[in-house]
Amino acid sequence: MNLPTLAFLAAILAYPVIYAGYLSVHKVGLAQLRRGEFPFTGWENYGRVLEDPLFWVAIKNTLIFTAITVVSEVVIAVAIALLINQAGVWTSRVTRFLILLPYAIPPICNGLIWSFMYSFQFGFLNRLLFSAGVIDQPINWAGNPDTALYAVTVPYIWRTLPFAIILVHAALQGIPRELYEQAAIDGANAWHRFRQITLPMLQQIIAIILILRTAFAFAVFEEILAITQGGPGDATWVAAWYSYKISFSPPNNFGMGAASAFILALMIAAIALVYLRAVYRRVTL
């Protein structure tokens, strides 16, 4: 029974990773891909990536992006899930549909929508803030190096938040009501009930969300492509954008692109291990 599963996983998951590893130690351009002959280069591609200052800028931006989006998602998801889990709060089907809707939007479309919203002179966001009297001059959200990276986190959080809400909401429904009733009898207020009952019971699911969302946020690409294309300057160059540009812009250095992607994969794996050791195992023991 295990063998077919292993074979399937190897074909679907392991093969691309191993192939990327293989490409990363070879010279791979268009001509080599066409001919199927890849001269071995050893660690040369890794050396080139690691000594490229732009790669480190991309890693720094990726870490900032990941930290902001993952923390925001967890906090907002818990808040919304708690709200819609309240017995006294009635949510219509339309509301539930709207909460889930962003997750159904293709990432590139999401990026384009927000690109229009962020437009400096003609964007909806500036118009809204201007009409509400919040601003008196338009703000260059995606075109200012000080705000651009934060600007792209918002569409990303908006799109991926429903995933976290669903998981947290499902976990909340699994918490026995009796625990809250007993706590109320003992005089615990809402905050204490949340601290002593809800949060501990949510730790496992939060750990899972942290692992998954961190892995996905590390690989953010579509919103960057649609909204800023890495700019202004290098303000929004992230790791996946770096790999893409190295691989798919002439001179199409797929070997170096694969090396950068492989380094990124190793970083994600390392962070996942840290999460597993520091968070997940602790909460499951």
Added chain:
Amino acid sequence: MTDDLIKRALRRRTVLGGAASLGLMGPMDAFGQAGGPWSQPPKSKVDRLNFVVWTYGDIYARISKQFEADWGVKIDSTISSFNDHPTKLATMYAAGEKIDVSQSSPFSFPNFVAQGLVEPLDDLPGAKDYANDFTPFTKQVAMVNGKLMGLPYFATAWVWNYYSDMLEKLKIDKPFTTYEEFIEHCVKAKKDGVSRYPVLWVAGVGLEQLPGTWYQMTWNRGGTFFDKQGNHMLGPGSVARETLKWWANTFEKGLDIADPESLKVQFTTSAKAFGAGKNLYRGPNHHYGLNVANDPAQSPIAGKVKVMGSPGNGKTIADAHVYFLCTANRNKEWAWKLLQYLGGKTKDGQYTQAIGLAKDAMLGSGYQSVMQSDVIKTGWAPWGDVPEILKIWDKSAYIAEVCSSIYQPWHFPWTDQLNIEVQKCLTGQISADVCCDNLIKGIADAKRKV
């Protein structure tokens, strides 16, 4: 094609045919010679052909239909956006797919040639005649190491635009003729409350957008980015560096006269944004933006966007994009036939595609005979002052004269850095000196990435 044009072409064809038989004319003309190699059917047979191109209106649907009607061969097309095209082509090529014809910007072309995607055309029937009709800068793109590697898609020259009503409102008689006047006009427009951001630059990330704007202004002031030996010309006191200092000063941290959207817009989007009527000047960039800014369907200020040349002696830059026969073709004879439909002559001996692009999209042609024909004069007239544009055209040099690294494989990674560093400079994060110093260092880094 309109009936009127066909009638005119037929009349010219009759005259030209007679003249040619008398030995009075050379072989090339924009209009009709039905008896050339373009009208001969290939000896081999194919069921279908394909091309991989970037999108532009419905030109590819139309030309495919015509090819199918003329030769009975179906055309499959793979069409992506301009920015995605190199990626699409690269992945198809790498995956071993058949590609008969594709296209390239002048920046990608040397790379495609170096990587073996491009088939030389010299020995193909009629190829030399096409090359003889190329404009000078089309030759610089399409001829690589003395070999003919492509046929022209379109050509363009960098021009300035201004919004005439706004100039009138400012009580300024004529647009600027020096960079000092340019600053004066913009500062006045801002001070008088006529325009918050008087100039819209094309400074979005790209190969010819932000870099092209810097190249053009550097060239216009008498500078280049590299000398004939390939040494950089970005050092202290260089024209390129001083131009960048001047340019950066128009942004927020300086005079604050540049529209912040400048850093995002590409050619067409900048023309659309300019059409909103909020800026006084736009430029310098591709001439055909006028067909957006002066199109009543797309621009509230249509008809009021005027074209003008650059300060001083008016020197500007130009480039040409090309179609090429891919080495991954399924049948060279037929692929050549298809290539001619896109970048050369159709069965009837006309430059159908080049003529259509001039009339529909205000694009210039890589063929001298088309550029000198009435097609340009009448075709461009609805959108701009044609004699003025052609005057600017005559003062243009191929973009590689300014930045010769476009022939090098490291030009792409270096341009990535150029986009980053210059945007950082324009947004006040680094000075022009630091920017240029970083770009000088970046040349070696870019070479290592290749």
